Amino acid sequence: MWPMSKGGRAPKTTTPRKQEGGRRRSTDRTVAAVQAMEKKRQARRASVDQYRRGRIEEAKENERRGRPGDVDFQRMIKKFREAAREPRPYRVGDVQRLQVNVSVRKRPTNQKEVRRKDWDSVTILNPRVAVHFCKLRVDGITKFLDNTTFEFDQAFSEHANNDEVYS
Secondary structure (H helix, E strand, O other): OOOOOOOOOOOOOOOOEOOOOOHHHHHHHHHHHHHHHHHHHHHHHHHHHHHHHHHHHHHHHHOOOOOOOOOHHHHHHHHHHHHHHOOOOOHHHHHHOOOOOOOOOOOOHHHHHHHHOOOOEEEOOOOOOEEEEEEEOOOOEEEEEEEEEOOOOOOOOOOHHHHHHHO
């Protein structure tokens, strides 16, 4: 039972006042908030659908180019390579002054690896070589790259010919 005020009336409630059409202001705000949430949800769903379609197209393009495998890991490796500094040009003079020279050349991906859907996981950043290990976080869903970097006197890409390596 409601306590009575001095005049014998029930106390005023905190419900909002009605507008001309008989609707309450808070109802209008709630409806507007629900409509805004629905617009955001639709935009988010459209964005996810576009991402999925792009990912499928990219996977097909990678297969066509002979680079099958996980698109997400390939994207992370590509982003790493773009962010890395430009490789240092090969300078023969540096090599001749050294008594012991350790040089490496990356080999191209072979057909067996392509059939297994392996991807190129080595980046040459002369004189450094980055090896990318594609892993999943503890949650089992989130993918990330674990990069290990090695430094040599010279590092050559798979496109370097024997004359460049020998000189």
